[in-house]
Amino acid sequence: MRLWLLDLASEQAGGPVIALWMKAGDGVTWLAKVRYTPSFYLVGDLDRAAGLLEAENLRFERCSRRIRGKPVEALRVYVDREDLEDYVEKLLRKMPGLEACEHDIRVTVKYLIDLGLRPCSWLEVDGVEVGVEDGVRVLECREIRESSEAPPPALRAVALDLVVFGEKGSPRAERDPIRLITLHFDDGRRVQLEGDEAEIIKSFISIMREHDPDIVVGFGLNRFQWSYLGERAKRLGIRLAVGRLGAEPRMSVHGHVSIRGRLNIDLEDMARDIPELTVETLEEFVKYLGIDVRLDTIEEYELGDFWEHDRMKVREYSAQRAEAILKAFNAVREFILSLSELTGMPADYVLTASAGFRVESYLMRLAPRTGELIPRRTEIAHISYPGGLVKEPIRGIHEDVAVLDFRSMYPSLIIKYNISFDTLSDDGENIAPSGHRFRARPEGFLPSALKTLLEERRRIQEKLRAAASGSVEAKILDARQRAVKIIANAIYGYTGWSGARWYSREVAEATTAWGREVIASTIRKAEELGMKVIYSDTDSVFLKNYHGKLEKLIEWIEMELGLEAKLEKVFKRIIFTEAKKRYAGMTIGGEIEVVGLEAVRGDWSGIAREAQYETVKALLETGDPAQALKRAREYVQALRGRQVDLKKLIIWKQITRPLSEYSATQPHVVVAKQLMSEGWRIQPGDKVGFIITAGSGPLYSRAKPYFKVSKDEVDWEYYVEKQVAAACGRILEAVGIKVEKILESGERTLIDFFS
DNA sequence: TTTAGGCATTCAGAATGAGTCTT
């Protein structure tokens, strides 16, 4: 029977049993159960170990494996229990001098690795149906193996949104009831539950059981909504039996909430690791995906009022959110399933897991291929090392500048020089500028992983070109190639992460050292060819006077460096301040691109960002500093005339740690403390919005929560000088205009004549 | 349960220094 693996869990029944939740092509849900005995490895004095294991009555076998490429003799020990880690730790205390590995891997993960199975893929399952439980067909599994690739089966999804609020401050589960539950199923059914809280929670549970969705999707489910629902249900004496076979949600790994038999997918986790999003809200996420859906915003502090005076608006608000969540999910569904399949992590927590764990999960599945043992996770002190090379930009305006980028520089270097933890060797023939040496062959673990990924991506992209654009197949392929790219690009960073199982500072250090050498020699060659290098950062060079020479440089990079570089874009005009990593340009298409400057930073006021953007735009479009100055002055005038919306004065800053851990007094922290004392919940990751008000004393004493400030309290001069003039001044100074010029009014006054 | 390092920038608060007053 061909079944698609939705999720899995382990159970204890006189030894571990793996419960595989699967979907058939016809939409039927199957639960396949299979007995499984996990194992771990011992290395060291094996003869002594063997004696001890026999005394413990454990089954084991001798085998040859590798540790970081070095062949070792090991004992593979089978232990019929779920709590492998604790058990082995205890065992090790009786066997000093022996090392264990692969005992600190969860049983479900071990199972998938051992059998070479992946979630979100089709499997061939042999077994006997032993009954139907709660609509689920249960299978006693005999054999299970990979099956051929095919699109996923139809899956039923439901979007969930809750409305809760506090009379004062954030809602608290011990006090504030759930007011509204909105469910939006992907077959179009919509439900809004409102009224007596016990009743609506019960209805929610029965609707979940009746419609039996495979996927529950929401925004903020893991962080907030499930625990709130759980707490409220508990207080009302209701079992929140929304999982299959009547299970309740439970906290799982990576800060994820698990619901038995269903995928619980929180799009907030996905929003959080999209770098383009500076504010991780549903509104921004939906906008980023380019989804056309109406979303009225109600701020948290307004919810209570609207509930009292305009309840229709709240219902509409929640309905819109649920619809947006469902639409967003449909847009990213294939990506999530692909990432799950590729990394081997179940789809409901692959989003919650950070980049490092995703890479690691991918690598762990490759380890058995070469007999590489999976190292245990250890805590190692973090030592930093040199990274990419950044060349000081040439200040001012430049015309006609080409940007040349290396294509996946670090992955290419890792492959080219066979950089890997298992090829690192004092007699290696590839010698990095950092002095580290790597053997040229056999192919290392990381280069092999990267080659596989890059080839896979090329293969998918080829198929993608053949597929009809906009088709389901094209969508799936595109999602998959993006998943592959993400993992490939994260491998270098993984090797420098001290928490990684395969942490190798040598690998990371050698990679960046070769990278610096490559970019430095490229700069030299470009100059030799008569080009002028305006700026360079890590794997890109900005070139002037490139016509007729660029091709030669690209060819040289290919022939001499064995790497690939590509003309990324051409700026008709570009401006650099003296600062690195900050510039703005206009492409030949007429598009304005601002990089690193205040205009793209989330911790500057809207007015400063807008003013700087407009100043830059005027400068780039006309090439005339006077026009830019004029534009900047308009914003100063507007502020001084108090003609600016309060919203544009809000400065947002993130709370990055518990408030008590701050050593410096800062405006947003002071405001956060104040809000907290008023009953608002503020956690690391939250953004606090404040406005600077007039008065004396340090800034932090004049910062107020944005929703409490009126126009006559504002310190307008602060916004003129420290926000707008500071941001615009940076641009204008680069073209020889002094900041003070912005603060003067356009017309000359009497005072000008006297000074 | 945090992939890496490089970088600019702001603000608070300490350190420094010049100038003035007091003893």
Added chain:
DNA sequence: AAGACTCATTCTGAATGCCT
């Protein structure tokens, strides 16, 4: 004349969020 005090300036570290 030496020391105490005030006020302005300079320097340093903490913190944030960007770039590749």
